[in-house]
Amino acid sequence: MLSVEAIPLVHASLGERELAAVAEVFASGWPAGQGPKGKALEAQLARKYQMSDAVAVSNCGAALHLALMALGVQPGDEVIVADYTFPAPAHAVRYLGAVPVFADVRPDTGTVDPQAVADLIGPRTVGVIAVDTVGMPADYAPLQALADRHQLFVVEDAACAVGATYQGRQAGALAEVACLSFHGRKGATSGEGGALLATDPAIAANARLRSSFGIGSIFDLGNVVGLPIPEFTEIGYNFKLSDIAAAILQVQIDRIDELLARRTAVAAQYAELLADEELLTVPQVPDDRTHAWQSYMVTLDADVDRAAVAADLRAQGIGCGHGTWATHLQPVFASGQSCPVAADLFHRNLAIPMHAELAASQVERVVDALRGALRAHSTTRVLGGAA
Incomplete structure (x- = not known):
């Protein structure tokens, strides 16, 4: 009996250009995170999305976690999150001891319903995480209007939406902070990876510092004359994206x-x-x-x-x-x-x-x-x- 060729649900489009980029990293001697390729990727993303800064991280979940910390979310705060999605936004809220409040979605697009968000705003609400559901951007004009009226932040979970647009603007640039994913099934991928994009450079700086245990780039410190010894002044995380992944993504973003x-x-x-x-x-x-x-x-x-x-x-x-x-x-x-x-x-x-x-x-x-x-x-x- 002849075997039938499988048609996979997902398949990453990785080829010779990506392999050549990885070879460059091997030759450089710096495969770890926050090195030359990581910095170049961040600059590429900031230019592409016309945001003040971009921070390359290990995955979109890490970007969401860092975003909420940088925005000042505290235990007991309520963050309204789109319900129909991979649960990463709700996880990020819970990481900080805050409360995810789930907003229903539109039946036609699967994206968060602005009216449902409006109905959930209460005295403990500090922000909204909208999700570009499987690649479909949410309704950012009414969501931002709500947020402005109630002094809330908006985070765009654009994990699935690299390449999409809303009212002529790119997904990933539709809120004050946006989070991207470069998981293997996304439109641009390094297998795993993510990025935080911010209109406020202070938000990005906070996220970049916390993504590296709170001490910043070891690559940068190694290039300083003398022996600078960083101090750990706050708890950070190891959310760095390797330069190997960053090199792959530079090619993928270009494609x-x-x-x-x-x-x-x-x-x-x-x-x-x-x-x-x-x-x-x-x-x-x-x-x-x-x-x-x-x-x-x-x-x-x-x-x-x-x-x-x-x-x-x-x-x-x-x-x-x-x-x-x-x-x-x-x-x-x-x-x-x-x-x-x-x-x-x-x-x-x-x-x-x-x-x-x-x-x-x-x-x-x-x-x-x-x-x-x-x-x-x-x-x-x-x-x-x-x-």
């Missing part, structure tokens, strides 16, 4: 437009091929923004058995996943809050293969397999496009 164009073409093909499918809904992108397509999530009809569909796809070598999380339903964050839209999307979304290396023939195969699985596992049994 964002190319890689995003390929992802966008895949999304357009999915939308065209699935336009008449009554057992699911394809993603809808509002006119005032563009999507980074970190993931391609379809929303299944309520009568479809999602687990059975996923099992069918995986049996045919096609990667898929549940989508993302309704954070308020996770046991560690149980609080009695209700976010019904996020809960519904959590139970009905299905992520299908999305990456820049997908061929048109592979997309066609995914769609054919998905249609067959939908019909096999739907109680409505839609056939031939009609109920």
Whole structure:
């Protein structure tokens, strides 16, 4: 029996240019963090996003943690967070002894609903973490207006959104502080990695110091004449990004437009091929923004058995996943809050293969397999496009 070629859910677009960049780091003798490549990456990010400063760190979770510390979040403070997302924002709030308050999302975009945020603002609220859900920017104009009215900070979790835009502005530059991810499934990747971007250089300086145990760059200290001995004046963390990863990212950031164009073409093909499918809904992108397509999530009809569909796809070598999380339903964050839209999307979304290396023939195969699985596992049994 002939084996069927697997179509993975995600695949990193790494090649010879990235390998050459790593070789340069090996030759330099400084593979650790906050060295020449890290500094060059930070300058590249600050220019690209037109922010005052950028801090390269080990992952987006670290960036979120550093952001909240730099913004002065204290134990007992409440931070409103988008509910439908990987739970990193809520983790970051909890790291500081603060309270994550979960805001429901829009049913069409999966991004945080500004009205839900408005309804949750109380006397202990200090800020909002908006999430660009799987690559779709949130509604920053009304969110910022709310924040200004109530003197709150806004942090943009742009982990999935490198390359996306909102009202002509780049995701990653839509709030006073933004956090990026360079995880293996993102539009630009070094396997793991992240960055904090800030409009206020003092916020970035605070984050940079805390990301290196509170003593700053050892590389810089090693280049000072004499023997400077740093003092540990506050508790910091080891959140540095290695120069190996930074070198890879310099290449990847340079390739964002190319890689995003390929992802966008895949999304357009999915939308065209699935336009008449009554057992699911394809993603809808509002006119005032563009999507980074970190993931391609379809929303299944309520009568479809999602687990059975996923099992069918995986049996045919096609990667898929549940989508993302309704954070308020996770046991560690149980609080009695209700976010019904996020809960519904959590139970009905299905992520299908999305990456820049997908061929048109592979997309066609995914769609054919998905249609067959939908019909096999739907109680409505839609056939031939009609109920």
